[in-house]
Amino acid sequence: MNFKDKVKSMKKTSVANATGSDAQVTDVKENTATPTIEEGSLNPLAKRETKNIVSGSHLESIDIDLIDPSPYQPRIMNKRVYEKLPILAADIETNGQINPITVRQKGNRYELIAGERRFRAIKEILKLKRITALVKTSMNDDKAAITALLDNTARQNLSDFESILKIKQLCEEFGYPFESYEFVTEKFAIDKSKYFRLKYILDLPEFILDSLNEDPELISGYIAQEVNTAINKALETKTEKAIFDLLRPEWDKYVEEFKSTGKRHKGFIAILSEEEKANKATKPEKTEEATTEEQPSKIKFDFKTDKGVKFGSMSSECGTKGKSVLKLRVALDADITEEKARKIEEFFKSLND
Structure with missing residues:
Protein backbone atom coordinates (compact mmCIF):
# COMPACT_ATOMS: atom_id res chain seq x y z
CA MET A 1 0.00 0.00 0.00
CA ASN A 2 1.51 3.35 -1.02
CA PHE A 3 1.42 6.46 1.13
CA LYS A 4 -1.54 8.03 -0.67
CA ASP A 5 -3.61 4.90 0.01
CA LYS A 6 -2.52 5.05 3.64
CA VAL A 7 -3.81 8.61 3.88
CA LYS A 8 -7.16 7.64 2.38
CA SER A 9 -7.65 4.84 4.89
CA MET A 10 -6.06 6.61 7.83
CA LYS A 11 -7.90 6.39 11.15
CA LYS A 12 -7.40 8.48 14.22
CA THR A 13 -3.93 7.69 15.56
CA SER A 14 -1.80 8.60 18.54
CA VAL A 15 1.15 10.86 17.88
CA ALA A 16 3.17 9.90 20.94
CA ASN A 17 5.94 8.58 18.73
CA ALA A 18 6.32 11.71 16.58
CA THR A 19 10.05 12.31 16.21
CA GLY A 20 10.48 15.76 14.68
CA SER A 21 9.49 19.23 15.73
CA ASP A 22 8.13 19.91 12.24
CA ALA A 23 6.55 16.48 11.79
CA GLN A 24 3.06 16.63 13.22
CA VAL A 25 0.02 14.49 12.48
CA THR A 26 -3.21 15.78 11.01
CA ASP A 27 -5.75 13.05 10.24
CA VAL A 28 -7.26 14.48 7.05
CA LYS A 29 -9.35 12.47 4.59
CA GLU A 30 -8.49 13.30 1.02
CA ASN A 31 -11.33 14.87 -0.91
CA THR A 32 -11.78 16.35 -4.33
CA ALA A 33 -13.05 19.62 -2.85
CA THR A 34 -11.26 21.88 -0.35
CA PRO A 35 -13.45 21.40 2.73
CA THR A 36 -12.91 23.01 6.08
CA ILE A 37 -11.58 20.34 8.43
CA GLU A 38 -14.04 19.25 11.07
CA GLU A 39 -12.62 18.95 14.59
CA GLY A 40 -13.78 15.35 14.76
CA SER A 41 -11.42 14.40 11.93
CA LEU A 42 -8.33 15.65 13.77
CA ASN A 43 -6.02 13.75 16.06
CA PRO A 44 -5.53 14.98 19.68
CA LEU A 45 -2.54 17.26 18.96
CA ALA A 46 -4.23 18.88 15.98
CA LYS A 47 -7.38 19.38 18.06
CA ARG A 48 -5.28 21.26 20.59
CA GLU A 49 -3.94 23.50 17.82
CA THR A 50 -7.50 24.43 16.76
CA LYS A 51 -8.06 26.07 20.15
CA ASN A 52 -5.48 28.70 19.22
CA ILE A 53 -7.22 29.66 15.98
CA VAL A 54 -8.51 33.23 16.05
CA SER A 55 -11.20 34.87 13.96
CA GLY A 56 -10.28 35.26 10.32
CA SER A 57 -8.54 31.86 10.30
CA HIS A 58 -9.62 28.29 9.66
CA LEU A 59 -8.08 24.88 9.06
CA GLU A 60 -8.50 23.54 5.58
CA SER A 61 -7.21 20.76 3.33
CA ILE A 62 -6.19 22.57 0.15
CA ASP A 63 -4.75 21.76 -3.25
CA ILE A 64 -0.99 22.08 -2.85
CA ASP A 65 -0.61 23.42 -6.41
CA LEU A 66 -2.63 26.50 -5.45
CA ILE A 67 0.03 27.63 -2.96
CA ASP A 68 2.61 30.21 -4.06
CA PRO A 69 5.94 30.81 -2.23
CA SER A 70 6.25 33.76 0.13
CA PRO A 71 8.28 36.79 -0.97
CA TYR A 72 9.03 37.32 2.73
CA GLN A 73 10.51 33.87 3.46
CA PRO A 74 13.53 34.50 5.72
CA ARG A 75 15.10 31.08 5.30
CA ILE A 76 17.90 30.71 2.77
CA MET A 77 17.13 27.42 1.01
CA ASN A 78 20.70 26.19 0.55
CA LYS A 79 22.15 22.72 0.02
CA ARG A 80 22.29 22.01 3.75
CA VAL A 81 18.54 22.67 4.13
CA TYR A 82 17.63 20.52 1.12
CA GLU A 83 19.75 17.64 2.42
CA LYS A 84 17.57 17.49 5.56
CA LEU A 85 14.22 17.49 3.71
CA PRO A 86 14.16 13.69 3.09
CA ILE A 87 14.43 13.12 6.87
CA LEU A 88 11.47 15.42 7.47
CA ALA A 89 9.51 13.78 4.63
CA ALA A 90 10.09 10.30 6.05
CA ASP A 91 8.93 11.50 9.45
CA ILE A 92 5.76 12.98 7.98
CA GLU A 93 5.12 9.80 5.99
CA THR A 94 5.41 7.73 9.17
CA ASN A 95 3.56 9.99 11.60
CA GLY A 96 1.53 12.31 9.41
CA GLN A 97 1.47 16.11 9.34
CA ILE A 98 0.72 17.36 12.84
CA ASN A 99 1.37 21.08 12.42
CA PRO A 100 -0.51 22.72 9.55
CA ILE A 101 1.36 25.17 7.37
CA THR A 102 0.09 28.76 7.44
CA VAL A 103 -1.13 30.51 4.29
CA ARG A 104 -3.07 33.64 3.45
CA GLN A 105 -5.77 33.76 0.83
CA LYS A 106 -5.01 35.86 -2.24
CA GLY A 107 -7.91 35.69 -4.67
CA ASN A 108 -8.37 32.11 -5.79
CA ARG A 109 -4.88 31.12 -4.65
CA TYR A 110 -2.87 31.06 -1.44
CA GLU A 111 0.48 32.50 -0.36
CA LEU A 112 2.71 30.52 2.00
CA ILE A 113 3.46 32.32 5.26
CA ALA A 114 4.94 29.68 7.54
CA GLY A 115 6.00 26.06 7.07
CA GLU A 116 8.40 26.28 4.12
CA ARG A 117 10.19 22.98 4.88
CA ARG A 118 6.97 21.05 5.57
CA PHE A 119 5.51 22.42 2.34
CA ARG A 120 8.53 21.37 0.27
CA ALA A 121 8.81 17.95 1.91
CA ILE A 122 5.14 17.16 1.20
CA LYS A 123 5.07 18.60 -2.32
CA GLU A 124 8.53 17.84 -3.72
CA ILE A 125 9.38 14.55 -1.98
CA LEU A 126 6.12 12.89 -0.95
CA LYS A 127 4.38 14.24 -4.09
CA LEU A 128 1.04 14.66 -2.30
CA LYS A 129 -1.72 16.74 -3.88
CA ARG A 130 -3.26 18.15 -0.72
CA ILE A 131 -1.88 19.68 2.47
CA THR A 132 -3.39 20.81 5.77
CA ALA A 133 -3.18 24.57 6.18
CA LEU A 134 -4.24 27.27 8.59
CA VAL A 135 -5.79 29.77 6.19
CA LYS A 136 -5.68 33.47 7.07
CA THR A 137 -8.48 35.21 5.20
CA SER A 138 -7.34 38.75 5.98
CA MET A 139 -3.65 39.48 6.53
CA ASN A 140 -1.65 42.41 5.15
CA ASP A 141 1.93 42.29 3.85
CA ASP A 142 3.37 43.71 7.08
CA LYS A 143 1.76 41.04 9.25
CA ALA A 144 2.56 38.25 6.79
CA ALA A 145 6.26 39.18 6.70
CA ILE A 146 6.62 39.37 10.48
CA THR A 147 4.66 36.14 11.00
CA ALA A 148 7.00 34.32 8.60
CA LEU A 149 10.03 35.57 10.53
CA LEU A 150 8.64 34.83 13.99
CA ASP A 151 7.53 31.32 12.99
CA ASN A 152 11.07 30.41 11.93
CA THR A 153 12.61 32.12 14.95
CA ALA A 154 10.27 30.32 17.37
CA ARG A 155 11.37 26.98 15.95
CA GLN A 156 14.98 27.90 16.78
CA ASN A 157 16.29 26.73 13.41
CA LEU A 158 16.75 30.08 11.71
CA SER A 159 20.35 31.29 11.72
CA ASP A 160 21.39 34.62 13.22
CA ALA A 281 58.37 40.49 19.78
CA THR A 282 60.32 42.07 16.91
CA LYS A 283 59.76 45.68 17.96
CA PRO A 284 63.03 47.27 19.17
CA GLU A 285 63.28 48.48 22.74
CA LYS A 286 63.07 52.23 23.28
CA THR A 287 66.41 53.79 24.13
CA GLU A 288 67.02 56.34 26.82
CA GLU A 289 67.83 58.83 24.07
CA ALA A 290 64.19 59.08 23.09
CA THR A 291 62.95 62.61 23.60
CA THR A 292 59.92 63.52 25.64
CA GLU A 293 58.24 64.78 22.48
CA GLU A 294 58.27 61.22 21.14
CA GLN A 295 56.34 59.86 24.11
CA PRO A 296 52.56 59.81 23.78
CA SER A 297 50.85 62.39 25.96
CA LYS A 298 48.41 60.99 28.52
CA ILE A 299 45.53 62.58 30.38
CA LYS A 300 43.62 61.11 33.30
CA PHE A 301 40.46 62.67 34.65
CA ASP A 302 37.83 61.68 37.24
CA PHE A 303 34.15 62.49 36.85
CA LYS A 304 32.55 63.74 40.09
CA THR A 305 29.10 64.89 41.19
CA ASP A 306 28.52 68.39 42.57
CA LYS A 307 29.11 66.88 46.01
CA GLY A 308 32.49 65.52 44.99
CA VAL A 309 31.45 61.86 44.71
CA LYS A 310 33.34 60.04 41.95
CA PHE A 311 31.10 58.27 39.42
CA GLY A 312 33.53 57.64 36.59
CA SER A 313 36.90 58.24 35.00
CA MET A 314 38.47 58.95 31.65
CA SER A 315 41.94 58.49 30.25
CA SER A 316 43.26 59.78 26.95
CA GLU A 317 46.43 58.96 25.08
CA CYS A 318 47.83 59.38 21.59
CA GLY A 319 47.16 56.38 19.41
CA THR A 320 48.45 55.44 15.98
CA LYS A 321 48.16 57.76 13.01
CA GLY A 322 47.83 60.78 15.28
CA LYS A 323 44.45 59.72 16.70
CA SER A 324 43.39 60.18 20.32
CA VAL A 325 42.25 57.07 22.16
CA LEU A 326 39.71 57.65 24.95
CA LYS A 327 38.91 55.11 27.64
CA LEU A 328 35.76 55.80 29.65
CA ARG A 329 34.37 54.07 32.72
CA VAL A 330 31.13 55.53 34.04
CA ALA A 331 28.52 54.23 36.51
CA LEU A 332 25.11 55.90 36.23
CA ASP A 333 21.90 55.35 38.17
CA ALA A 334 19.74 56.31 35.19
CA ASP A 335 19.06 54.10 32.16
CA ILE A 336 20.77 55.03 28.90
CA THR A 337 17.95 55.54 26.43
CA GLU A 338 18.46 55.76 22.70
CA GLU A 339 17.94 59.53 22.90
CA LYS A 340 20.69 59.86 25.50
CA ALA A 341 22.99 57.60 23.48
CA ARG A 342 22.45 59.85 20.45
CA LYS A 343 23.42 62.90 22.50
CA ILE A 344 26.64 61.16 23.58
CA GLU A 345 27.31 60.30 19.95
CA GLU A 346 26.77 63.92 18.87
CA PHE A 347 29.13 65.11 21.63
CA PHE A 348 31.96 62.88 20.41
CA LYS A 349 31.30 63.96 16.84
CA SER A 350 31.67 67.58 17.95
CA LEU A 351 35.14 66.83 19.34
CA ASN A 352 36.31 66.15 15.79
CA ASP A 353 35.07 69.53 14.52
Whole structure:
Protein backbone atom coordinates (compact mmCIF):
# COMPACT_ATOMS: atom_id res chain seq x y z
CA MET A 1 0.00 0.00 0.00
CA ASN A 2 1.51 3.35 -1.02
CA PHE A 3 1.42 6.46 1.13
CA LYS A 4 -1.54 8.03 -0.67
CA ASP A 5 -3.61 4.90 0.01
CA LYS A 6 -2.52 5.05 3.64
CA VAL A 7 -3.81 8.61 3.88
CA LYS A 8 -7.16 7.64 2.38
CA SER A 9 -7.65 4.84 4.89
CA MET A 10 -6.06 6.61 7.83
CA LYS A 11 -7.90 6.39 11.15
CA LYS A 12 -7.40 8.48 14.22
CA THR A 13 -3.93 7.69 15.56
CA SER A 14 -1.80 8.60 18.54
CA VAL A 15 1.15 10.86 17.88
CA ALA A 16 3.17 9.90 20.94
CA ASN A 17 5.94 8.58 18.73
CA ALA A 18 6.32 11.71 16.58
CA THR A 19 10.05 12.31 16.21
CA GLY A 20 10.48 15.76 14.68
CA SER A 21 9.49 19.23 15.73
CA ASP A 22 8.13 19.91 12.24
CA ALA A 23 6.55 16.48 11.79
CA GLN A 24 3.06 16.63 13.22
CA VAL A 25 0.02 14.49 12.48
CA THR A 26 -3.21 15.78 11.01
CA ASP A 27 -5.75 13.05 10.24
CA VAL A 28 -7.26 14.48 7.05
CA LYS A 29 -9.35 12.47 4.59
CA GLU A 30 -8.49 13.30 1.02
CA ASN A 31 -11.33 14.87 -0.91
CA THR A 32 -11.78 16.35 -4.33
CA ALA A 33 -13.05 19.62 -2.85
CA THR A 34 -11.26 21.88 -0.35
CA PRO A 35 -13.45 21.40 2.73
CA THR A 36 -12.91 23.01 6.08
CA ILE A 37 -11.58 20.34 8.43
CA GLU A 38 -14.04 19.25 11.07
CA GLU A 39 -12.62 18.95 14.59
CA GLY A 40 -13.78 15.35 14.76
CA SER A 41 -11.42 14.40 11.93
CA LEU A 42 -8.33 15.65 13.77
CA ASN A 43 -6.02 13.75 16.06
CA PRO A 44 -5.53 14.98 19.68
CA LEU A 45 -2.54 17.26 18.96
CA ALA A 46 -4.23 18.88 15.98
CA LYS A 47 -7.38 19.38 18.06
CA ARG A 48 -5.28 21.26 20.59
CA GLU A 49 -3.94 23.50 17.82
CA THR A 50 -7.50 24.43 16.76
CA LYS A 51 -8.06 26.07 20.15
CA ASN A 52 -5.48 28.70 19.22
CA ILE A 53 -7.22 29.66 15.98
CA VAL A 54 -8.51 33.23 16.05
CA SER A 55 -11.20 34.87 13.96
CA GLY A 56 -10.28 35.26 10.32
CA SER A 57 -8.54 31.86 10.30
CA HIS A 58 -9.62 28.29 9.66
CA LEU A 59 -8.08 24.88 9.06
CA GLU A 60 -8.50 23.54 5.58
CA SER A 61 -7.21 20.76 3.33
CA ILE A 62 -6.19 22.57 0.15
CA ASP A 63 -4.75 21.76 -3.25
CA ILE A 64 -0.99 22.08 -2.85
CA ASP A 65 -0.61 23.42 -6.41
CA LEU A 66 -2.63 26.50 -5.45
CA ILE A 67 0.03 27.63 -2.96
CA ASP A 68 2.61 30.21 -4.06
CA PRO A 69 5.94 30.81 -2.23
CA SER A 70 6.25 33.76 0.13
CA PRO A 71 8.28 36.79 -0.97
CA TYR A 72 9.03 37.32 2.73
CA GLN A 73 10.51 33.87 3.46
CA PRO A 74 13.53 34.50 5.72
CA ARG A 75 15.10 31.08 5.30
CA ILE A 76 17.90 30.71 2.77
CA MET A 77 17.13 27.42 1.01
CA ASN A 78 20.70 26.19 0.55
CA LYS A 79 22.15 22.72 0.02
CA ARG A 80 22.29 22.01 3.75
CA VAL A 81 18.54 22.67 4.13
CA TYR A 82 17.63 20.52 1.12
CA GLU A 83 19.75 17.64 2.42
CA LYS A 84 17.57 17.49 5.56
CA LEU A 85 14.22 17.49 3.71
CA PRO A 86 14.16 13.69 3.09
CA ILE A 87 14.43 13.12 6.87
CA LEU A 88 11.47 15.42 7.47
CA ALA A 89 9.51 13.78 4.63
CA ALA A 90 10.09 10.30 6.05
CA ASP A 91 8.93 11.50 9.45
CA ILE A 92 5.76 12.98 7.98
CA GLU A 93 5.12 9.80 5.99
CA THR A 94 5.41 7.73 9.17
CA ASN A 95 3.56 9.99 11.60
CA GLY A 96 1.53 12.31 9.41
CA GLN A 97 1.47 16.11 9.34
CA ILE A 98 0.72 17.36 12.84
CA ASN A 99 1.37 21.08 12.42
CA PRO A 100 -0.51 22.72 9.55
CA ILE A 101 1.36 25.17 7.37
CA THR A 102 0.09 28.76 7.44
CA VAL A 103 -1.13 30.51 4.29
CA ARG A 104 -3.07 33.64 3.45
CA GLN A 105 -5.77 33.76 0.83
CA LYS A 106 -5.01 35.86 -2.24
CA GLY A 107 -7.91 35.69 -4.67
CA ASN A 108 -8.37 32.11 -5.79
CA ARG A 109 -4.88 31.12 -4.65
CA TYR A 110 -2.87 31.06 -1.44
CA GLU A 111 0.48 32.50 -0.36
CA LEU A 112 2.71 30.52 2.00
CA ILE A 113 3.46 32.32 5.26
CA ALA A 114 4.94 29.68 7.54
CA GLY A 115 6.00 26.06 7.07
CA GLU A 116 8.40 26.28 4.12
CA ARG A 117 10.19 22.98 4.88
CA ARG A 118 6.97 21.05 5.57
CA PHE A 119 5.51 22.42 2.34
CA ARG A 120 8.53 21.37 0.27
CA ALA A 121 8.81 17.95 1.91
CA ILE A 122 5.14 17.16 1.20
CA LYS A 123 5.07 18.60 -2.32
CA GLU A 124 8.53 17.84 -3.72
CA ILE A 125 9.38 14.55 -1.98
CA LEU A 126 6.12 12.89 -0.95
CA LYS A 127 4.38 14.24 -4.09
CA LEU A 128 1.04 14.66 -2.30
CA LYS A 129 -1.72 16.74 -3.88
CA ARG A 130 -3.26 18.15 -0.72
CA ILE A 131 -1.88 19.68 2.47
CA THR A 132 -3.39 20.81 5.77
CA ALA A 133 -3.18 24.57 6.18
CA LEU A 134 -4.24 27.27 8.59
CA VAL A 135 -5.79 29.77 6.19
CA LYS A 136 -5.68 33.47 7.07
CA THR A 137 -8.48 35.21 5.20
CA SER A 138 -7.34 38.75 5.98
CA MET A 139 -3.65 39.48 6.53
CA ASN A 140 -1.65 42.41 5.15
CA ASP A 141 1.93 42.29 3.85
CA ASP A 142 3.37 43.71 7.08
CA LYS A 143 1.76 41.04 9.25
CA ALA A 144 2.56 38.25 6.79
CA ALA A 145 6.26 39.18 6.70
CA ILE A 146 6.62 39.37 10.48
CA THR A 147 4.66 36.14 11.00
CA ALA A 148 7.00 34.32 8.60
CA LEU A 149 10.03 35.57 10.53
CA LEU A 150 8.64 34.83 13.99
CA ASP A 151 7.53 31.32 12.99
CA ASN A 152 11.07 30.41 11.93
CA THR A 153 12.61 32.12 14.95
CA ALA A 154 10.27 30.32 17.37
CA ARG A 155 11.37 26.98 15.95
CA GLN A 156 14.98 27.90 16.78
CA ASN A 157 16.29 26.73 13.41
CA LEU A 158 16.75 30.08 11.71
CA SER A 159 20.35 31.29 11.72
CA ASP A 160 21.39 34.62 13.22
CA PHE A 161 22.43 35.80 9.76
CA GLU A 162 19.02 35.01 8.25
CA SER A 163 17.28 36.70 11.19
CA ILE A 164 19.11 40.03 11.05
CA LEU A 165 19.09 40.08 7.25
CA LYS A 166 15.32 39.67 7.14
CA ILE A 167 14.73 42.17 9.96
CA LYS A 168 16.78 44.78 8.10
CA GLN A 169 14.99 44.06 4.81
CA LEU A 170 11.55 44.36 6.41
CA CYS A 171 12.52 47.61 8.12
CA GLU A 172 13.65 49.04 4.78
CA GLU A 173 10.54 47.79 2.95
CA PHE A 174 7.98 49.00 5.48
CA GLY A 175 9.82 52.11 6.65
CA TYR A 176 10.61 50.87 10.16
CA PRO A 177 13.47 52.52 12.13
CA PHE A 178 16.06 49.72 12.03
CA GLU A 179 18.53 51.67 14.21
CA SER A 180 15.95 52.01 17.00
CA TYR A 181 16.54 49.03 19.26
CA GLU A 182 13.41 49.90 21.25
CA PHE A 183 11.21 49.60 18.16
CA VAL A 184 12.92 46.56 16.66
CA THR A 185 13.02 44.54 19.87
CA GLU A 186 9.30 45.09 20.45
CA LYS A 187 8.22 44.64 16.82
CA PHE A 188 10.20 41.45 16.21
CA ALA A 189 10.01 40.01 19.73
CA ILE A 190 13.76 39.85 20.47
CA ASP A 191 15.63 41.14 23.51
CA LYS A 192 18.01 44.09 23.41
CA SER A 193 21.20 42.08 23.83
CA LYS A 194 20.28 39.82 20.91
CA TYR A 195 19.49 42.83 18.71
CA PHE A 196 22.94 44.35 19.22
CA ARG A 197 24.61 40.94 18.90
CA LEU A 198 22.89 40.27 15.56
CA LYS A 199 23.86 43.70 14.24
CA TYR A 200 27.54 42.77 14.51
CA ILE A 201 26.94 40.38 11.62
CA LEU A 202 26.15 43.23 9.25
CA ASP A 203 29.54 44.83 10.02
CA LEU A 204 31.53 41.78 8.91
CA PRO A 205 33.85 41.98 5.87
CA GLU A 206 32.22 41.44 2.49
CA PHE A 207 34.02 38.14 1.85
CA ILE A 208 32.52 36.72 5.07
CA LEU A 209 29.04 38.02 4.20
CA ASP A 210 29.35 36.40 0.76
CA SER A 211 30.04 33.06 2.41
CA LEU A 212 27.10 33.52 4.78
CA ASN A 213 24.78 34.03 1.81
CA GLU A 214 25.74 30.54 0.71
CA ASP A 215 25.72 28.95 4.18
CA PRO A 216 24.11 31.16 6.86
CA GLU A 217 25.01 28.71 9.63
CA LEU A 218 28.75 29.46 9.42
CA ILE A 219 28.88 31.85 12.36
CA SER A 220 26.60 33.16 15.09
CA GLY A 221 26.10 36.67 16.38
CA TYR A 222 28.47 35.88 19.27
CA ILE A 223 31.30 34.95 16.90
CA ALA A 224 30.54 37.98 14.69
CA GLN A 225 31.04 40.19 17.75
CA GLU A 226 34.42 38.57 18.43
CA VAL A 227 35.47 39.01 14.80
CA ASN A 228 34.60 42.71 14.78
CA THR A 229 36.38 43.26 18.10
CA ALA A 230 39.53 41.58 16.76
CA ILE A 231 39.42 43.61 13.55
CA ASN A 232 38.95 46.91 15.39
CA LYS A 233 41.88 46.13 17.67
CA ALA A 234 44.05 45.23 14.69
CA LEU A 235 43.14 48.52 13.00
CA GLU A 236 45.20 50.30 15.66
CA THR A 237 48.38 49.08 13.94
CA LYS A 238 47.35 47.84 10.47
CA THR A 239 45.37 48.96 7.46
CA GLU A 240 42.05 47.34 6.67
CA LYS A 241 43.52 45.76 3.54
CA ALA A 242 46.39 44.22 5.50
CA ILE A 243 43.96 42.79 8.04
CA PHE A 244 41.68 41.29 5.38
CA ASP A 245 44.67 39.83 3.55
CA LEU A 246 45.59 38.00 6.75
CA LEU A 247 42.05 36.98 7.61
CA ARG A 248 40.73 35.80 4.24
CA PRO A 249 42.91 32.62 3.90
CA GLU A 250 42.07 31.62 7.48
CA TRP A 251 38.38 32.19 6.82
CA ASP A 252 38.50 30.04 3.67
CA LYS A 253 40.09 27.21 5.66
CA TYR A 254 37.40 27.55 8.31
CA VAL A 255 34.60 27.38 5.71
CA GLU A 256 35.98 24.11 4.33
CA GLU A 257 36.33 22.74 7.84
CA PHE A 258 32.75 23.70 8.69
CA LYS A 259 31.46 21.87 5.61
CA SER A 260 32.95 18.68 7.03
CA THR A 261 32.23 19.08 10.73
CA GLY A 262 29.32 21.51 10.98
CA LYS A 263 30.97 22.92 14.11
CA ARG A 264 31.37 26.66 14.60
CA HIS A 265 34.35 28.30 16.29
CA LYS A 266 36.31 31.57 16.21
CA GLY A 267 39.75 30.08 15.64
CA PHE A 268 40.12 31.76 12.27
CA ILE A 269 40.62 35.17 13.93
CA ALA A 270 43.60 33.94 15.96
CA ILE A 271 45.87 35.02 13.10
CA LEU A 272 45.25 38.66 14.03
CA SER A 273 46.38 38.28 17.64
CA GLU A 274 49.32 36.08 16.57
CA GLU A 275 50.45 38.78 14.15
CA GLU A 276 50.20 41.36 16.93
CA LYS A 277 52.33 39.22 19.22
CA ALA A 278 54.92 38.74 16.48
CA ASN A 279 55.10 42.51 15.92
CA LYS A 280 55.65 43.15 19.63
CA ALA A 281 58.37 40.49 19.78
CA THR A 282 60.32 42.07 16.91
CA LYS A 283 59.76 45.68 17.96
CA PRO A 284 63.03 47.27 19.17
CA GLU A 285 63.28 48.48 22.74
CA LYS A 286 63.07 52.23 23.28
CA THR A 287 66.41 53.79 24.13
CA GLU A 288 67.02 56.34 26.82
CA GLU A 289 67.83 58.83 24.07
CA ALA A 290 64.19 59.08 23.09
CA THR A 291 62.95 62.61 23.60
CA THR A 292 59.92 63.52 25.64
CA GLU A 293 58.24 64.78 22.48
CA GLU A 294 58.27 61.22 21.14
CA GLN A 295 56.34 59.86 24.11
CA PRO A 296 52.56 59.81 23.78
CA SER A 297 50.85 62.39 25.96
CA LYS A 298 48.41 60.99 28.52
CA ILE A 299 45.53 62.58 30.38
CA LYS A 300 43.62 61.11 33.30
CA PHE A 301 40.46 62.67 34.65
CA ASP A 302 37.83 61.68 37.24
CA PHE A 303 34.15 62.49 36.85
CA LYS A 304 32.55 63.74 40.09
CA THR A 305 29.10 64.89 41.19
CA ASP A 306 28.52 68.39 42.57
CA LYS A 307 29.11 66.88 46.01
CA GLY A 308 32.49 65.52 44.99
CA VAL A 309 31.45 61.86 44.71
CA LYS A 310 33.34 60.04 41.95
CA PHE A 311 31.10 58.27 39.42
CA GLY A 312 33.53 57.64 36.59
CA SER A 313 36.90 58.24 35.00
CA MET A 314 38.47 58.95 31.65
CA SER A 315 41.94 58.49 30.25
CA SER A 316 43.26 59.78 26.95
CA GLU A 317 46.43 58.96 25.08
CA CYS A 318 47.83 59.38 21.59
CA GLY A 319 47.16 56.38 19.41
CA THR A 320 48.45 55.44 15.98
CA LYS A 321 48.16 57.76 13.01
CA GLY A 322 47.83 60.78 15.28
CA LYS A 323 44.45 59.72 16.70
CA SER A 324 43.39 60.18 20.32
CA VAL A 325 42.25 57.07 22.16
CA LEU A 326 39.71 57.65 24.95
CA LYS A 327 38.91 55.11 27.64
CA LEU A 328 35.76 55.80 29.65
CA ARG A 329 34.37 54.07 32.72
CA VAL A 330 31.13 55.53 34.04
CA ALA A 331 28.52 54.23 36.51
CA LEU A 332 25.11 55.90 36.23
CA ASP A 333 21.90 55.35 38.17
CA ALA A 334 19.74 56.31 35.19
CA ASP A 335 19.06 54.10 32.16
CA ILE A 336 20.77 55.03 28.90
CA THR A 337 17.95 55.54 26.43
CA GLU A 338 18.46 55.76 22.70
CA GLU A 339 17.94 59.53 22.90
CA LYS A 340 20.69 59.86 25.50
CA ALA A 341 22.99 57.60 23.48
CA ARG A 342 22.45 59.85 20.45
CA LYS A 343 23.42 62.90 22.50
CA ILE A 344 26.64 61.16 23.58
CA GLU A 345 27.31 60.30 19.95
CA GLU A 346 26.77 63.92 18.87
CA PHE A 347 29.13 65.11 21.63
CA PHE A 348 31.96 62.88 20.41
CA LYS A 349 31.30 63.96 16.84
CA SER A 350 31.67 67.58 17.95
CA LEU A 351 35.14 66.83 19.34
CA ASN A 352 36.31 66.15 15.79
CA ASP A 353 35.07 69.53 14.52
